[in-house]
Amino acid sequence: MPRLKTTYEKEIIAKLMSKLSLKNKHDVPKIDKIILNMGLGEDASDGKKLKACVDDMAMIAGQKPIITKFKKSISNFKTRKGSNAGIKVTLRSQKMYEFIDRLVNIALPRIKDFRGLSSKGIDNSNNYSFGIKEHIVFPEVNFDKVDKIRGLDVTIVTSSKSKRGTLELLKEFNFPLNEKKN
Numbered sequence: 001m002p003r004l005k006t007t008y009e010k011e012i013i014a015k016l017m018s019k020l021s022l023k024n025k026h027d028v029p030k031i032d033k034i035i036l037n038m039g040l041g042e043d044a045s046d047g048k049k050l051k052a053c054v055d056d057m058a059m060i061a062g063q064k065p066i067i068t069k070f071k072k073s074i075s076n077f078k079t080r081k082g083s084n085a086g087i088k089v090t091l092r093s094q095k096m097y098e099f100i101d102r103l104v105n106i107a108l109p110r111i112k113d114f115r116g117l118s119s120k121g122i123d124n125s126n127n128y129s130f131g132i133k134e135h136i137v138f139p140e141v142n143f144d145k146v147d148k149i150r151g152l153d154v155t156i157v158t159s160s161k162s163k164r165g166t167l168e169l170l171k172e173f174n175f176p177l178n179e180k181k182n
Contacts, residue, residue, distance in 0.1 A: 002097035004173070012172045019168050029126075029160035029169045034096050036061055037068075037153040038135070039086040052147055054087055059140040060152075061089040061099065102138070103154070104174050110137040116178025119167055126160040128170060129153065 008030070016028045038057055043049040050067070057065040065087040073081045091099050108114060111132070121130045133151045136143050160166040170177060 002094050002101065004097040004101045005094070008097075008173075012169075015172055016165075016168060020165055027161075029158050029165040031096065031100070031169070031173075032092075032157045032159055034091040034099060035088060035155040035157065036065075036091070037086060037088045037155070038065075038150055039153075040084065040150075043148070045084065049147065050084060050087075053150065056135060056141050056146070056150075057087050057089060057152075060135065060138045061091060062095050063089060063091070065089040100173060104176070106139055107132070107137045108176060110139075114176075116176045119177045119179055122163045122166050125157075126163055126166045127155060127157045128166055129155045 013025055013028050016022070017025060020028070022028055036057065038053060040050065040053060043053065054065055054067070066089075067087055068085045069082050070079045070085045071081065073079060079085070108117075111134070117130050121128050123129065131151055131153050134149050135141060135152050136146055136149055156170070158166050158169060160169060167177070
Protein backbone atom coordinates (compact mmCIF):
# COMPACT_ATOMS: atom_id res chain seq x y z
CA MET A 1 0.00 0.00 0.00
CA PRO A 2 1.43 3.43 -0.94
CA ARG A 3 2.66 5.66 1.87
CA LEU A 4 0.42 8.54 0.83
CA LYS A 5 -2.73 6.40 0.86
CA THR A 6 -2.16 5.29 4.45
CA THR A 7 -1.48 8.91 5.42
CA TYR A 8 -4.74 9.93 3.76
CA GLU A 9 -6.76 7.26 5.53
CA LYS A 10 -5.21 7.75 8.97
CA GLU A 11 -4.55 11.50 9.19
CA ILE A 12 -5.90 13.58 6.30
CA ILE A 13 -9.54 12.40 6.56
CA ALA A 14 -9.72 13.49 10.22
CA LYS A 15 -8.10 16.87 9.48
CA LEU A 16 -10.43 17.57 6.56
CA MET A 17 -13.51 16.57 8.60
CA SER A 18 -12.64 19.21 11.19
CA LYS A 19 -11.56 21.89 8.66
CA LEU A 20 -14.61 21.51 6.43
CA SER A 21 -16.93 20.75 9.41
CA LEU A 22 -18.18 17.46 7.96
CA LYS A 23 -19.91 14.82 10.07
CA ASN A 24 -19.57 11.80 7.78
CA LYS A 25 -16.15 10.55 6.67
CA HIS A 26 -17.62 9.56 3.28
CA ASP A 27 -18.33 13.25 2.56
CA VAL A 28 -14.62 14.07 2.82
CA PRO A 29 -13.17 14.93 -0.61
CA LYS A 30 -10.81 12.40 -2.12
CA ILE A 31 -8.78 12.12 -5.29
CA ASP A 32 -10.58 9.85 -7.77
CA LYS A 33 -8.06 9.78 -10.62
CA ILE A 34 -5.23 11.67 -12.28
CA ILE A 35 -5.09 12.27 -16.01
CA LEU A 36 -1.78 13.06 -17.73
CA ASN A 37 -2.03 14.51 -21.22
CA MET A 38 0.68 15.42 -23.72
CA GLY A 39 -0.22 17.16 -26.95
CA LEU A 40 2.25 16.36 -29.71
CA GLY A 41 1.58 18.92 -32.44
CA GLU A 42 3.63 18.23 -35.57
CA ASP A 43 5.47 15.35 -33.90
CA ALA A 44 2.32 13.20 -33.95
CA SER A 45 2.80 12.22 -37.59
CA ASP A 46 6.42 11.09 -37.10
CA GLY A 47 6.58 7.47 -35.90
CA LYS A 48 9.93 7.71 -34.09
CA LYS A 49 9.01 10.87 -32.18
CA LEU A 50 5.61 9.40 -31.28
CA LYS A 51 7.28 6.27 -29.90
CA ALA A 52 9.74 8.39 -27.90
CA CYS A 53 6.85 10.36 -26.38
CA VAL A 54 4.96 7.16 -25.53
CA ASP A 55 8.06 5.70 -23.88
CA ASP A 56 8.70 8.86 -21.82
CA MET A 57 5.06 9.04 -20.69
CA ALA A 58 5.10 5.33 -19.81
CA MET A 59 8.15 5.87 -17.60
CA ILE A 60 6.58 8.91 -15.90
CA ALA A 61 3.20 7.29 -15.26
CA GLY A 62 4.17 3.67 -14.76
CA GLN A 63 1.69 2.42 -17.35
CA LYS A 64 1.38 2.58 -21.12
CA PRO A 65 -0.44 5.66 -22.51
CA ILE A 66 -3.06 5.63 -25.25
CA ILE A 67 -2.71 7.64 -28.44
CA THR A 68 -5.54 10.13 -28.87
CA LYS A 69 -6.96 10.95 -32.31
CA PHE A 70 -8.59 14.04 -33.79
CA LYS A 71 -12.38 13.81 -33.91
CA LYS A 72 -12.83 16.05 -36.93
CA SER A 73 -10.79 17.79 -39.60
CA ILE A 74 -10.02 21.51 -39.20
CA SER A 75 -8.13 23.02 -42.12
CA ASN A 76 -6.86 26.08 -40.21
CA PHE A 77 -5.10 23.82 -37.70
CA LYS A 78 -4.00 21.37 -40.40
CA THR A 79 -5.66 18.43 -38.65
CA ARG A 80 -7.26 15.40 -40.26
CA LYS A 81 -9.96 13.27 -38.72
CA GLY A 82 -8.46 10.09 -37.28
CA SER A 83 -4.84 11.30 -37.26
CA ASN A 84 -2.79 11.32 -34.04
CA ALA A 85 -3.30 14.27 -31.69
CA GLY A 86 -1.45 13.35 -28.51
CA ILE A 87 -1.13 10.78 -25.75
CA LYS A 88 -2.83 10.41 -22.38
CA VAL A 89 -2.76 8.23 -19.29
CA THR A 90 -5.37 7.83 -16.55
CA LEU A 91 -3.98 6.79 -13.17
CA ARG A 92 -6.15 5.29 -10.46
CA SER A 93 -5.73 3.71 -6.99
CA GLN A 94 -2.16 2.78 -6.01
CA LYS A 95 -0.35 4.16 -9.08
CA MET A 96 -2.20 7.45 -8.56
CA TYR A 97 -0.96 7.83 -4.98
CA GLU A 98 2.60 6.88 -5.98
CA PHE A 99 2.50 9.47 -8.78
CA ILE A 100 1.30 12.22 -6.40
CA ASP A 101 4.12 11.34 -4.01
CA ARG A 102 6.76 11.62 -6.78
CA LEU A 103 5.16 14.76 -8.22
CA VAL A 104 5.01 16.72 -4.97
CA ASN A 105 8.28 15.57 -3.40
CA ILE A 106 10.60 15.17 -6.40
CA ALA A 107 9.33 16.64 -9.69
CA LEU A 108 7.81 20.00 -8.69
CA PRO A 109 10.83 21.10 -6.59
CA ARG A 110 13.07 20.40 -9.62
CA ILE A 111 11.27 22.97 -11.80
CA LYS A 112 13.45 25.98 -12.54
CA ASP A 113 12.24 29.26 -10.90
CA PHE A 114 9.30 27.45 -9.27
CA ARG A 115 7.16 29.67 -7.07
CA GLY A 116 4.24 27.33 -6.43
CA LEU A 117 1.15 26.24 -8.32
CA SER A 118 -1.68 28.67 -8.85
CA SER A 119 -4.78 28.01 -6.78
CA LYS A 120 -6.92 29.29 -9.68
CA GLY A 121 -6.62 25.95 -11.51
CA ILE A 122 -9.86 24.60 -10.02
CA ASP A 123 -12.67 24.26 -12.58
CA ASN A 124 -16.46 24.18 -12.13
CA SER A 125 -16.40 20.42 -11.45
CA ASN A 126 -13.93 21.08 -8.57
CA ASN A 127 -11.05 19.35 -10.36
CA TYR A 128 -7.56 20.83 -10.34
CA SER A 129 -5.50 21.21 -13.53
CA PHE A 130 -2.02 22.56 -14.16
CA GLY A 131 0.70 22.31 -16.76
CA ILE A 132 4.33 21.30 -16.56
CA LYS A 133 6.49 22.92 -19.25
CA GLU A 134 9.32 20.36 -19.16
CA HIS A 135 8.66 16.66 -18.81
CA ILE A 136 12.30 16.11 -17.88
CA VAL A 137 11.68 17.23 -14.26
CA PHE A 138 10.60 13.65 -13.52
CA PRO A 139 13.55 11.51 -12.38
CA GLU A 140 12.40 8.53 -14.48
CA VAL A 141 13.14 10.34 -17.73
CA ASN A 142 16.76 10.03 -18.88
CA PHE A 143 17.77 13.55 -19.88
CA ASP A 144 20.47 12.34 -22.31
CA LYS A 145 18.06 10.27 -24.41
CA VAL A 146 15.38 12.98 -24.79
CA ASP A 147 15.22 14.39 -28.32
CA LYS A 148 12.90 17.30 -27.50
CA ILE A 149 11.60 18.80 -24.26
CA ARG A 150 7.80 18.62 -24.15
CA GLY A 151 5.15 19.84 -21.77
CA LEU A 152 2.34 17.89 -20.20
CA ASP A 153 -0.96 18.67 -18.51
CA VAL A 154 -1.97 17.14 -15.19
CA THR A 155 -5.63 17.00 -14.15
CA ILE A 156 -6.50 15.84 -10.65
CA VAL A 157 -10.13 14.69 -10.49
CA THR A 158 -11.61 15.01 -6.99
CA SER A 159 -14.91 14.07 -5.37
CA SER A 160 -15.14 17.48 -3.70
CA LYS A 161 -18.41 19.43 -3.69
CA SER A 162 -16.75 22.85 -3.39
CA LYS A 163 -13.63 24.69 -4.53
CA ARG A 164 -12.62 25.19 -0.91
CA GLY A 165 -12.79 21.43 -0.33
CA THR A 166 -10.52 20.79 -3.32
CA LEU A 167 -8.06 23.45 -2.14
CA GLU A 168 -7.91 22.02 1.40
CA LEU A 169 -7.45 18.48 0.03
CA LEU A 170 -4.50 19.57 -2.12
CA LYS A 171 -2.94 21.45 0.81
CA GLU A 172 -3.15 18.31 2.95
CA PHE A 173 -1.34 16.37 0.23
CA ASN A 174 1.45 19.03 0.49
CA PHE A 175 0.87 20.55 -2.96
CA PRO A 176 2.92 23.77 -3.14
CA LEU A 177 0.00 26.10 -3.82
CA ASN A 178 0.74 29.80 -4.09
CA GLU A 179 -2.13 31.82 -2.63
CA LYS A 180 -0.51 35.12 -3.67
CA LYS A 181 -1.05 34.42 -7.38
CA ASN A 182 -4.77 35.19 -6.97
